[in-house]
Each structure stands twice: as structure tokens, then as C-alpha cells.
Amino acid sequence: MSNQEITKVQELIYTTRVESVMAANVVVIDPSMTVSQVKDLMRDRRISGAPVVSDNQIIGIVTISDVIRLMEEGKLNSPITEVMTTEVRTVLKDAMVSEVINNVGRQGFSRLPVVDHDGSLVGIVTTGTLIRSLLLQMDKSFQKNEAEKLYTYRASHIFQDISSDDTSLMLRYVVNERDFDNAGKASSMIKRSLQRLVVRPQIVRRVGVAVYEAEMNLVIHTDIGGEIIVEVRKDRVNIATVDHGPGIEDLKRVLQPGFSTAPEWIRDMGFGAGMGLANIKRVSDVMKLTSAYGQGTRLEIVFNFGPESLALKTDSQKA
Amino acid sequence: MNIRELIDVLQGKMLVQNHDPDEEMPLGGAADLMSDVLAFGSEGMALLTGLTNPQVVRTAEMAGINVIVIVRDKTPPPETIDLARDSGITLIRTGYTMYEACGRLYKAGLPGRGLVKIQNDSW
Numbered sequence: 154m155s156n157q158e159i160t161k162v163q164e165l166i167y168t169t170r171v172e173s174v175m176a177a178n179v180v181v182i183d184p185s186m187t188v189s190q191v192k193d194l195m196r197d198r199r200i201s202g203a204p205v206v207s208d209n210q211i212i213g214i215v216t217i218s219d220v221i222r223l224m225e226e227g228k229l230n231s232p233i234t235e236v237m238t239t240e241v242r243t244v245l246k247d248a249m250v251s252e253v254i255n256n257v258g259r260q261g262f263s264r265l266p267v268v269d270h271d272g273s274l275v276g277i278v279t280t281g282t283l284i285r286s287l288l289l290q291m292d293k294s295f296q297k298n299e300a301e302k303l304y305t306y307r308a309s310h311i312f313q314d315i316s317s318d319d320t321s322l323m324l325r326y327v328v329n330e331r332d333f334d335n336a337g338k339a340s341s342m343i344k345r346s347l348q349r350l351v352v353r354p355q356i357v358r359r360v361g362v363a364v365y366e367a368e369m370n371l372v373i374h375t376d377i378g379g380e381i382i383v384e385v386r387k388d389r390v391n392i393a394t395v396d397h398g399p400g401i402e403d404l405k406r407v408l409q410p411g412f413s414t415a416p417e418w419i420r421d422m423g424f425g426a427g428m429g430l431a432n433i434k435r436v437s438d439v440m441k442l443t444s445a446y447g448q449g450t451r452l453e454i455v456f457n458f459g460p461e462s463l464a465l466k467t468d469s470q471k472a
Numbered sequence: 473m474n475i476r477e478l479i480d481v482l483q484g485k486m487l488v489q490n491h492d493p494d495e496e497m498p499l500g501g502a503a504d505l506m507s508d509v510l511a512f513g514s515e516g517m518a519l520l521t522g523l524t525n526p527q528v529v530r531t532a533e534m535a536g537i538n539v540i541v542i543v544r545d546k547t548p549p550p551e552t553i554d555l556a557r558d559s560g561i562t563l564i565r566t567g568y569t570m571y572e573a574c575g576r577l578y579k580a581g582l583p584g585r586g587l588v589k590i591q592n593d594s595w
């Protein structure tokens with residue numbers, strides 16, 4: 154395994170909940186069973202251990218090596234409750250997998266019953282279920298990485314693949330007023346799209362900051378939301394946010410750093426410092442704010458890719 | 473300072489892990505204002521904040537910040553945790569106040585941005 158793969162396993166171990174790696178349909182042993190009946194149960198269900206459960210509470214655990222030992226000792230007819238291990242180590246369903254690894258690996262247990270907060274049994278993790286689900290997740294994340302590479306490859310060649318005298322790419326996003334659940338999603342998509350177009354990371358970051366401030370202004374300050382239009386060209390990206398109200402009364406004033414009309418509850422969320430437009434101005438190459446009070450506002454922002462930083466694959470690569 | 477050391481210094485708890493604990497952070501910053509984060513935030517910085525709403529995660533994402541530390545032992549709502557998980561942000565919680573959390577990290581060698589140029593307000 155390469156270093157990177159080891160890191161991925163570590164990451165999964167620390168971020169995956171036990172619940173998602175356990176087997177949920179647990180074969181359990183009834184307290185009324187004898188050792189012999191438990192032996193048959195294990196053979197029929199092809200399992201190598203099971204918890205003893207009464208009223209959904211775990212009262213003991215029996216493994217196949219216990220059964221073999223008990224057979225050797227001639228205790229086939231003993232009630233299971235007399236010979237089971239009563240000190241059962243369990244794990245909470247929303248614990249992290251790392252906790253299972255600590256118990257299973259270091260302490261020599263090969264299975265751990267999974268319980269929820271009132272102690273009732275909800276599943277079981279064994280080395281088998283653990284390895285299976287970790288491998289599955291690694292495969293998923295591998296596929297996600299591969300997919301991202303493919304998207305990037307395809308997107309970054311769009312300016313090459315399509316011929317015209319001047320190609321540009323238009324992206325449109327609708328932003329709703331006061332929709333804090335989705336606020337920032339458009340910016341996040343724009344950022345991802347520019348990354349896939351292989352725009353230089355420094356520029357992607359500046360665009361991200363500006364477009365996020367602009368998106369939040371649509372969410373916070375408009376009556377009926379608005380639209381973000383991104384035009385990606387070979388040499389620059391043009392961004393416009395457009396809304397239809399309420400408009401801005403005094404343009405000079407809103408451009409002053411620190412000026413804000415945001416109400417208290419917006420400030421409680423960390424917005425309303427009156428620094429948004431100043432931030433946009435600072436990170437962008439050109440910024441233009443126009444507004445008709447009572448009608449709407451339009452903000453235009455330009456980022457130049459610069460001469461030596463031709464960020465998009467362009468006709469220079471044409472054969 | 474790496475993430476593991478940061479957690480150690482702050483006696484913190486990892487809420488969402490999206491980075492290797494050995495990953496180094498070049499500097500730290502603290503803010504409760506989103507525009508501040510966007511103004512001084514930089515790639516790979518650790519951000520200390522008292523806010524817990526999902527916008528903190530979005531803001532960090534846009535500013536290229538990887539690690540968010542929530543101070544004063546506040547528990548973020550599930551939406552914040554989910555968004556952090558999806559957007560590749562590592563989320564940590566500490567029982568220290570903002571003042572003490574910053575102080576401890578700075579003393580342990582995590583630098584800040586230095587003097588920030590006063591905003592130029594000529595338009």
C-alpha cells in the first residue's frame with residue numbers, strides 16, 4: 154500500500170460510524186438454550202459467535218472456541234447462561250470505527266455487539282464486516298477521485314474541442330432571498346467548475362471570495378432573490394449578479410467599508426460587517442455596482458487571467 | 473503545527489476529520505465575522521470561531537480554509553457537521569474560550585498573519 158492509501162484508511166477509521174459498518178441482522182442466542190443447541194445454531198447459521206440476548210439486552214456472549222472447549226469438557230447439556238462470558242464489551246452505534254479497531258485488534262476480540270444509547274442490541278461488527286465495508290468505501294472514494302479527474306479532463310478541453318472565433322462559457326445560478334440553507338451553494342459550484350476548467354488556483358480563490366460575498370448579498374439584502382451569471386472566456390471571467398429589488402438608495406454610502414443595513418439577526422450569523430463589497434473590490438480586477446432605487450441592483454466583477462497565466466487550454470494546443 | 477498538535481494544545485475533540493492528523497497548518501486566525509474570514513483567510517489556515525452555523529463551513533470553503541475550530545465547547549447543529557463532511561473541512565471543538573484558545577496556539581508556535589494593511593477606502 155502506498156502512503157496515500159494508508160492515509161485514506163486512517164481517515165475512514167476516524168470518520169466512519171460503527172453503524173455503517175455493522176451487520177444489522179444479528180443472530181442471537183436465547184438464554185433458554187443449552188450448549189448443544191448453541192453448537193447447532195452456529196453450524197446452521199455459519200457463524201463463529203453470538204451474543205446471548207434477553208429482552209433486547211445483552212447478557213452474555215459465546216464464541217465457537219468456547220463451544221469447542223465446553224464440548225471437550227463434556228458440558229454439552231449445560232444451560233448456556235451458566236457457561237457464557239458475562240462481561241461483554243460492546244460499542245455504541247455512533248462511535249467511530251477507530252474504537253472498534255482498538256478493541257478488536259488490541260484486545261483480541263473478533264466481534265463486538267453494537268448497542269444504541271439505551272443499551273439495546275442493534276447490530277454486530279466483526280473483522281469481516283469491518284474489512285468489507287472499509288474496502289467498499291475505499292473503492293467508492295477511489296471512483297470519486299477518478300470521476301473528478303475525468304470531469305476535469307473533459308471540462309478543461311472544452312475550449313479546444315469547440316471551434317469558433319471566440320468561445321465563452323455561460324453559467325447561470327438562481328439565488329433565493331433569505332434561503333440560508335442553500336446560501337453559498339452557487340459559489341461552491343462556481344468554484345468547482347473553475348477548478349475543472351483548470352483556472353489557476355489563486356484566481357479560483359479570488360473568484361470564490363468575491364462571488365460568495367455577492368451571493369450572500371443577494372440572499373441577505375434582496376426582496377426576491379436574484380441571479381448569478383458567470384461568463385468564462387479564454388482570457389478572463391466576467392461575473393454579474395442581478396436582482397430586482399429593493400435597489401440601493403445611496404451607492405456611495407454602501408461602498409464605504411463598514412456600512413451595512415443588515416438587521417441584528419443577520420449580524421448574529423456573522424454577516425453584516427459591511428465589508429462584503431470592499432472584499433470584492435480588493436480581490437477583483439474590475440468591479441462595478443449600479444442600482445436603481447426601488448428597482449434593482451447589478452454588480453459586475455471581472456477577473457483577468459493575465460498574459461502569462463493563460464489559465465484555460467486554448468487554441469495554442471491546436472495541432 | 474499539525475492538526476494532532478493543535479488538538480493536543482486545545483484539548484480539543486475532532487468532530488469531522490477530512491485531513492491527515494499530520495497535516496501542517498501554516499498559520500491561524502480567529503473571527504466571528506464572515507467578511508473578516510474572507511478578507512484575511514488563506515490557504516490551509518486554521519480558523520477559530522464562536523459561530524456554529526453552516527455558513528461558517530461555506531465561508532471557510534470559499535476562503536480555502538481546511539480546519540475550523542469551534543471555541544467555548546459549543547456543539548454545532550447537524551447541518552454544519554454534514555456540510556463539513558461533504559465539503560472536505562475538518563471540524564474541531566475545544567472547551568477554551570476564543571481568547572485562551574488563540575493564546576495557547578500562538579504560544580505553542582502557530583503564527584498569525586502579522587500586520588494587516590488598513591482597508592483602503594478610496595473608491
Ligand SMILES: Nc1ncnc2c1ncn2[C@@H]1O[C@H](COP(=O)(O)OP(=O)(O)OP(=O)(O)O)[C@@H](O)[C@H]1O
Nearest residue numbers: 370374407413414424425426427428429430450507
Ligand atoms: N443586492 C443588493 N440589494 C440591495 N442592497 C444591497 C445589495 N448588495 C448590497 N447592498 C447594500 O450594501 C450594503 C453593504 O454591502 P456589503 O456586502 O459591503 O456589506 P454587508 O452585506 O452589509 O455585510 P458583510 O458583507 O460584511 O456581511 C448592505 O448592507 C446593503 O445595504
Ligand SMILES: [Mg+2]
Nearest residue numbers: 366370429430
Ligand atoms: Mg455583504
